[in-house]
Amino acid sequence: MNEFDISKYKQIFKSETVEYLSQLNQYIIQLEKTPEKNAIINAIFRNYHTIKGMAGTMEYKDIEELAHSLEDLLSLIRDGSLSVNSEIIDLMLRGTDRIEHLIENPNEGGLQNRLLIENISEIVKGKVSIKKEKTLTKRPPEKIGKATCKITLKKGIPLKGARAAVLISDLAQNAEIVNFFPDESSIEKGNFEEEFSLTITPKIPIKKIKKSLLSYSDVLSVDFTDVIGKLDVTSSILRKSDIRVEIKKLNTLQNLLSELVIAKETLRGYVQKDDKERILDETDRITNTISALQDEVVKIRMVPIWQIFERFPRVVRDKAKELEKKVDFEIRGKDIELDRSMLENLAEPLLHLLRNSLYHGLERPEERKRLGKPETGHLILEAERQRGVVLIKVSDDGRGMNIPKILEKAIKKEIVTEAKAKSLTEKEILDFIFISGFSTLDVVDEVSGRGVGMDVVKTRLRTLGGTFDFKTEKNKGTTFILKVPLTMAIIKAFLVNVGDETYAIPLTFIEETIELHSQSIKTIHSKEIFILRDEAIPVKRLHKIFGCRNGDGTELYPTVIVNSESQKVALTTSGFREHTDIVVKTLPKTLTDIKEFAGVTLLRDGKPALIIDVPNIV
Amino acid sequence: MPVRILIVDDAIFMRKMIGDILKKEGYEICGEAENGIEALSKYKELHPDLVTMDIIMPDMSGIDAVQEIVKQDYSAKILMVSAMGQQSLVVEAIQKGAKDYVIKPFQPSRVLEAVERVLKAK
Numbered sequence: 001m002n003e004f005d006i007s008k009y010k011q012i013f014k015s016e017t018v019e020y021l022s023q024l025n026q027y028i029i030q031l032e033k034t035p036e037k038n039a040i041i042n043a044i045f046r047n048y049h050t051i052k053g054m055a056g057t058m059e060y061k062d063i064e065e066l067a068h069s070l071e072d073l074l075s076l077i078r079d080g081s082l083s084v085n086s087e088i089i090d091l092m093l094r095g096t097d098r099i100e101h102l103i104e105n106p107n108e109g110g111l112q113n114r115l116l117i118e119n120i121s122e123i124v125k126g127k128v129s130i131k132k133e134k135t136l137t138k139r140p141p142e143k144i145g146k147a148t149c150k151i152t153l154k155k156g157i158p159l160k161g162a163r164a165a166v167l168i169s170d171l172a173q174n175a176e177i178v179n180f181f182p183d184e185s186s187i188e189k190g191n192f193e194e195e196f197s198l199t200i201t202p203k204i205p206i207k208k209i210k211k212s213l214l215s216y217s218d219v220l221s222v223d224f225t226d227v228i229g230k231l232d233v234t235s236s237i238l239r240k241s242d243i244r245v246e247i248k249k250l251n252t253l254q255n256l257l258s259e260l261v262i263a264k265e266t267l268r269g270y271v272q273k274d275d276k277e278r279i280l281d282e283t284d285r286i287t288n289t290i291s292a293l294q295d296e297v298v299k300i301r302m303v304p305i306w307q308i309f310e311r312f313p314r315v316v317r318d319k320a321k322e323l324e325k326k327v328d329f330e331i332r333g334k335d336i337e338l339d340r341s342m343l344e345n346l347a348e349p350l351l352h353l354l355r356n357s358l359y360h361g362l363e364r365p366e367e368r369k370r371l372g373k374p375e376t377g378h379l380i381l382e383a384e385r386q387r388g389v390v391l392i393k394v395s396d397d398g399r400g401m402n403i404p405k406i407l408e409k410a411i412k413k414e415i416v417t418e419a420k421a422k423s424l425t426e427k428e429i430l431d432f433i434f435i436s437g438f439s440t441l442d443v444v445d446e447v448s449g450r451g452v453g454m455d456v457v458k459t460r461l462r463t464l465g466g467t468f469d470f471k472t473e474k475n476k477g478t479t480f481i482l483k484v485p486l487t488m489a490i491i492k493a494f495l496v497n498v499g500d501e502t503y504a505i506p507l508t509f510i511e512e513t514i515e516l517h518s519q520s521i522k523t524i525h526s527k528e529i530f531i532l533r534d535e536a537i538p539v540k541r542l543h544k545i546f547g548c549r550n551g552d553g554t555e556l557y558p559t560v561i562v563n564s565e566s567q568k569v570a571l572t573t574s575g576f577r578e579h580t581d582i583v584v585k586t587l588p589k590t591l592t593d594i595k596e597f598a599g600v601t602l603l604r605d606g607k608p609a610l611i612i613d614v615p616n617i618v
Numbered sequence: 619m620p621v622r623i624l625i626v627d628d629a630i631f632m633r634k635m636i637g638d639i640l641k642k643e644g645y646e647i648c649g650e651a652e653n654g655i656e657a658l659s660k661y662k663e664l665h666p667d668l669v670t671m672d673i674i675m676p677d678m679s680g681i682d683a684v685q686e687i688v689k690q691d692y693s694a695k696i697l698m699v700s701a702m703g704q705q706s707l708v709v710e711a712i713q714k715g716a717k718d719y720v721i722k723p724f725q726p727s728r729v730l731e732a733v734e735r736v737l738k739a740k
Contacts, residue, residue: 158721159700162708166718173739188709215735217728 013058017103020047024096025314028089032317035084044092045074049206051099053224060106062113063099069120070095075205076124086321091120093314146178147202149209150223152195157218161190167213168198174209175200194220245300253300256293263289294581298339298490305383305390306334308347312354312381319358326365326375327358332382338390342484345464346392349457353394353480354381356454361398361478371475373397389466389508390486395479401472403429413438427566430472434458457482462615465491465506465584465598467564483508491584493601495577495609496560499548502609504582504601505571509562509614516559516572530570537561540617541572545596548574564615571617584611621737622648624666626657626683627699628675632722636670636699639726640733654678654686661687661694668737669696671716673707681711688715695736 027044034040052067070092076082098116102108151167153160164187171177179199180187187196202209206224213222263286270278309331320327338346362368362377369375377398384391403426410416410432416424432438433454454468457480461468466484485491485508493504494513520530521539528539541557557572582601587594598613623645627633637647649664651657653675661669669687673680680698687694698711698719708719717736720729 158702159705159708159719161705162700162712162719165709165712169712169717170739188706190705217731 009058013054014103017051017054017063017099020051021096021100021103022310023047025093026310028092028096029313029317031084031092032086032089038078041074041078045071045078048074058106060102062108062110063102063106066095066099066102066113066117069117069124072124073120082123088123091116091123093318095120146199147206148197148225149175149200149213150195150197150225151213151219152221152223153218154220155194159190160192160218161188163216163218164188164190164192164196167216167219170212170216171198171200171209174204174212175202197225249296249300252296253293256289256296259289260286260293291581294490298486301339301341302337302486303340303343304334305336305338305343305392306331308343308350309334309381309383311347312350315351316354316358316379319355320362323358324364325358325362325377327362327377327379330378330380330382332380333384336383336385336390337486338484339486342464342486345460346482346484349460349468349482350381350392350394352457353482354379357394357396357398357478357480361396361400363399389483392482392484393479394482395477397477400474400476400478401430401433403474406430406432409438430470462613463598465508467508467615469566490581492579493582493611494560494579495603496542496558496571496573497575497577498542498546498573501546501548502577502603502607503542503546503573504609504611505560505562505614506598506611507579509564511561511563511568513576514559514561514570516557516570518555518557532561532570535568537568537570539570539572542612543572543574545617562614562618564618567618569618571612582609582611620644620646621667622646622664623733624649624651624657624660624664624669626651626654626660626669626675626680627672628652629672632672632699635724636729639724639729642726643730645733654680654683657683658686662690667695668733669694670699670720670733671696671711672699673704673711674701681707681714684711684716685714695739697732697736 024044024047027040027047031037031040031044048067048071052064052071055061055063055067073082073088073092077084077088082088094116098113102113149171151164153163157163168177168180168184168187177198177200181197181199182192186192200209210222210224213219263282267279267282267286270282312331313329316327316329357379362379363371363373365375368377377396380393380395382393382395384393407416407421407424407429410429411418411421415432415435415438435455438455458468461482461484464484466482468480468482470478470480472478485506492507494507494510495502495504497503514532516530516539521528522530524536528541529536530539531537539559554574558574558576560571560573562569562571584599584601587597587600595616596613597610598616599611600608601611603609623640625633625636625640625647627636627650633650633652637650641647648666649660651660655678657669657671657680658678660666671680671683675683678686684696684698687696692715694715696711696716698708698716699722700708700719701722708716711719717739718732720732
């Protein structure tokens with residue numbers, strides 16, 4: 001049984017355990033809210049149990065031991081001899097964290113593990129000794145859902161059907177047998193090799209069932225392969241390089257690929273015959289196939305947003321507890337899908353924002369009471385799909401941003417002079433929070449190890465091709481709004497010429513295109529602007545920014561009005577080309593410090609086009 | 619008090635053999651029966667802790683005897699004694715309430731293992 005190489009199961013073990021841990025975090029937090037819920041207790045128990053089993057198989061002793069002690073703790077809670085308090089919740093969360101750490105470093109259990117296990121076993125032992133005295137009055141432990149019990153008999157035993165029948169009747173004393181594999185009569189006729197499986201609902205701990213079955217010397221091994229009742233297998237969390245793809249999607253890819261291969265051959269034939277019309281037709285078909293292929297690949301990269309959202313309740317809970325604030329955390333729209341690399345890049349900014357709302361936004365219960373608000377604050381994280389983009393909002397019903405305080409700080413930090421401060425609009429004052437290192441509370445966040453700045457979030461969003469904005473109202477709360485494209489790999493862009501070169505402007509930023517007369521451009525305070533429908537819009541001449549020689553004497557500029565974080569700017573060009581899908585490639589390292597460009601793409605003619613980083617130019 | 623066992627088998631040789639194996643381990647053979655009908659009356663009379671039951675016997679088979687005994691005493695502990703090739707009969711006996719079985723020719727350790735386990739069960 002143990003002859004096979006277990007190392008190849010490492011990856012599956014990792015990703016599956018991560019999945020269980022992530023569920024555990026959710027369950028444990030739910031348990032804290034509803035400590036009497038048996039379903040949750042059972043779910044937690046099952047997860048620890050499963051992790052224990054998997055770790056045991058992998059011979060990860062440290063994980064196995066820890067999961068085992070947590071399982072013990074849970075079984076006490078389950079049979080009612082231990083009631084859940086925040087100390088126990090913390091212990092469970094710590095245990096879960098520890099296991100997570102150990103997955104990456106399986107042999108680093110050491111002292112920390114032992115201490116944690118000791119902590120747990122103190123509680124367990126304390127309870128067990130009390131329990132023993134009143135063991136007669138204890139109600140029987142509850143069922144834990146279904147499990148598959150695989151029984152392997154020794155080779156060549158006589159009358160194995162009869163042996164199986166005995167085992168089944170023994171098992172039936174301690175469990176309800178739901179299903180047989182092979183079917184019952186085949187088992188009793190001995191029509192199986194050495195093993196047969198039963199789906200059971202245990203009435204006593206699985207361990208005891210196993211022990212009882214193993215007391216038969218004809219039995220070689222008993223394995224409880226799986227405990228059913230865990231969440232949907234397909235809805236797994238995926239991390240980093242892992243991705244689960246439906247077979248159906250792969251088949252579609254395969255089909256499209258074969259279409260391409262056929263089209264290539266057809267095309268070759270027409271080229272040989274020099275049949276121009278057919279060549280064009282065929283090229284069109286290939287173009288369509290490629291774009292279908294592109295869509296499919298993008299789809300495969302899409303994952304539901306809950307895969308990162310589900311980590312947050314835990315963080316919010318911990319942080320709120322630490323800050324002594326009461327919060328009701330709600331997540332909406334978690335089925336919305338996003339490109340997985342986008343999603344991963346969003347996790348950190350979102351965490352910053354959630355922590356920010358807990359720190360600065362939500363008031364302590366006393367203060368909320370005084371303000372006539374419910375003691376428990378409301379924090380909402382929601383995702384919403386809009387044409388080609390996903391909006392993610394983090395909103396709280398806290399105190400809102402303190403505009404006078406921000407201004408005071410800006411003056412103190414010498415970002416703005418007192419004289420100039422008077423003429424600033426609210427929006428301009430609020431924008432100070434985007435300045436690096438600006439924060440209204442001088443706290444250092446223990447996770448990132450530095451003051452959490454909105455500038456960090458803004459920068460990150462920009463690199464993702466998204467935008468970041470917020471709305472705030474005194475005593476009503478603050479809403480942060482993140483807008484991200486569905487994918488980072490392929491975006492819709494508008495191609496423009498500046499001088500002799502072609503540049504791409506991501507379509508998400510474009511408001512409209514106009515033709516701008518050079519006479520309409522006015523200079524105010526040495527800045528160029530023009531008036532569009534009573535609105536003064538700054539003008540940036542791209543050929544100047546990019547240092548092209550020609551373009552100065554033009555009368556009429558093809559101009560793109562872009563909008564980034566509610567700031568409109570007119571970008572003058574030398575000519576429009578078309579809008580198209582472009583594949584974004586990152587700039588070579590040596591060019592990454594050029595802030596005007598977000599990346600590069602290859603055009604149909606094989607020439608490169610730089611992608612304009614609109615937020616950085618605005 | 620030693621554990622009292624009733625041995626049911628139509629063959630004296632088999633009764634003797636089982637008896638010896640069990641006596642050696644300190645079990646008391648409280649009685650013997652050579653068919654199902656006799657087994658039934660001896661069971662009522664002796665209330666043994668355990669019965670070893672042959673399957674193929676004249677007058678009343680071991681399987682019918684199991685059924686009758688279990689009808690009277692649900693917690694009766696009956697160990698079937700079977701020859702090779704009687705799988706379906708053993709299965710039937712188990713389904714009617716026998717707890718386990720041993721196969722002829724006996725391996726003493728197997729017999730004792732089964733007896734101990736059946737006695738230990740509730």
